[in-house]
Amino acid sequence: MHRPSHVSSIGIALAAALLSGTGAALAGGHTGNAKPDFSAAPPAMPAGTELPMYKIPNIFPAAEAYYAPDDYHIIAQTQDPEAAKPEPGKVGGALTWIFTDDGKKSWRVNAKGNDACSYFFPDQKRIVWTSTKDNLDLPKGNWSDSNDYPTGAELYISDLDGSNIKRLTNNKYYEAEVSVSPKGDWIVFGRAIDGNMNLWRIRPDGTGEQQITFTEDWQPGAPFYMPDNETIMFRAWRRSEYGKIKPTPMTVFTIKADGTDLKQRTFDRSMNWAPYPGPDGRHYVFVRMDEGSNWEVHLGDLTGAPSKRLTFNPGFDGLPSLSKNGKKMLFARSATGRANLSTFVMDVSSLNLGPENYKGIPETPVPPDAMIVTDFNSGARTAAR
Numbered sequence: 001m002h003r004p005s006h007v008s009s010i011g012i013a014l015a016a017a018l019l020s021g022t023g024a025a026l027a028g029g030h031t032g033n034a035k036p037d038f039s040a041a042p043p044a045m046p047a048g049t050e051l052p053m054y055k056i057p058n059i060f061p062a063a064e065a066y067y068a069p070d071d072y073h074i075i076a077q078t079q080d081p082e083a084a085k086p087e088p089g090k091v092g093g094a095l096t097w098i099f100t101d102d103g104k105k106s107w108r109v110n111a112k113g114n115d116a117c118s119y120f121f122p123d124q125k126r127i128v129w130t131s132t133k134d135n136l137d138l139p140k141g142n143w144s145d146s147n148d149y150p151t152g153a154e155l156y157i158s159d160l161d162g163s164n165i166k167r168l169t170n171n172k173y174y175e176a177e178v179s180v181s182p183k184g185d186w187i188v189f190g191r192a193i194d195g196n197m198n199l200w201r202i203r204p205d206g207t208g209e210q211q212i213t214f215t216e217d218w219q220p221g222a223p224f225y226m227p228d229n230e231t232i233m234f235r236a237w238r239r240s241e242y243g244k245i246k247p248t249p250m251t252v253f254t255i256k257a258d259g260t261d262l263k264q265r266t267f268d269r270s271m272n273w274a275p276y277p278g279p280d281g282r283h284y285v286f287v288r289m290d291e292g293s294n295w296e297v298h299l300g301d302l303t304g305a306p307s308k309r310l311t312f313n314p315g316f317d318g319l320p321s322l323s324k325n326g327k328k329m330l331f332a333r334s335a336t337g338r339a340n341l342s343t344f345v346m347d348v349s350s351l352n353l354g355p356e357n358y359k360g361i362p363e364t365p366v367p368p369d370a371m372i373v374t375d376f377n378s379g380a381r382t383a384a385r
Helices: 014-019
Strands: 053-055 062-067 073-079 094-100 105-108 115-120 126-131 154-159 174-180 187-193 196-202 218-225 231-238 251-256 273-277 283-290 294-301 316-322 328-334 342-347
Touching: 062 115, 062 316, 062 328, 062 342, 073 115, 094 115, 094 126, 126 174, 154 174, 174 218, 187 218, 196 218, 218 273, 231 273, 273 316, 283 316
Parallel strands: 115 174, 294 316
Antiparallel strands: 053 342, 062 073, 073 094, 094 105, 115 126, 126 154, 174 187, 187 196, 218 231, 231 251, 273 283, 283 294, 316 328, 328 342
16 A cells, blocks of 8 residues: 555555466465575675575465564465455455464455455554455455545454454545554554545544644655654655656655654655654665666665665565564565565664664754755644754
């Protein structure tokens, strides 16, 4: 869902778009005996060195994968033949699965409709996920097209095995791009109304729903709480540029969960896509284009230090996220471009991203050649830099 317009087929289900047509069969949980092999790194581009990594075995195509608090279990949207089929030429066909990062265990959470983003609660007893399971009569839409998002994509909470389901939202809007605060007291998500995307939050019991951003041209999404349980990192692009400039320029922002203190964090016209904050509160992983149209994962620094490129692959690398201890990074990779997507684990323990290094959320200095955003329009609550 966290979709760049440079590739119209890639959206919150960039993942789903990349994975469609693989023909993988998913028919319930399965187990395997494979062990992580950090030596089995895929071929890298000549320039640059990648940290040790391995491809998660015994799982089917999955994307937008996020670690549980135990840094072992993972939740993701997974291509599944039991999912409702998308209309021709559109993206869909995913359901929510949980699996371990050694590929030994996996199970389906939901078996109805189409699912998208999902996330663990910090108690690792509950999860939140997006689905159209109760709105199968509504247009299926296209998870990768912001002008055609599925109506009736709602938020649900359940136990890890999919039992004790509680529906959080009930409307005809599109709600997805969901995650949970570190304390588990808030859920943040994106809601699109008539094509206009904004960030919202809600309590796990369904109370306290509050709109965070009030944008018009800008389309904020991919919100994730930072370690202070108050600051949210997200990316946004302008609707007026969507599909007209390639790759679509994207900016990383932070904002307080009550809608105050909006801060611009990147200052160029690059595609700064899919940012995910590290547990140290300073760094984040994100995606940008290198060597023309080559999607690569980078490590960003809120103090303004230069980003560090983490992947060197002539295919696609994207949708990164970090484990809670800051030692492992999940990302999606394809050596052949936008097909045959696989989930990889990279050992980033040498980067010192763990919570033991948290010293607060730093300010980001404005560089001399900065492209300053002045039209985000989050109302009177927008803080001036």
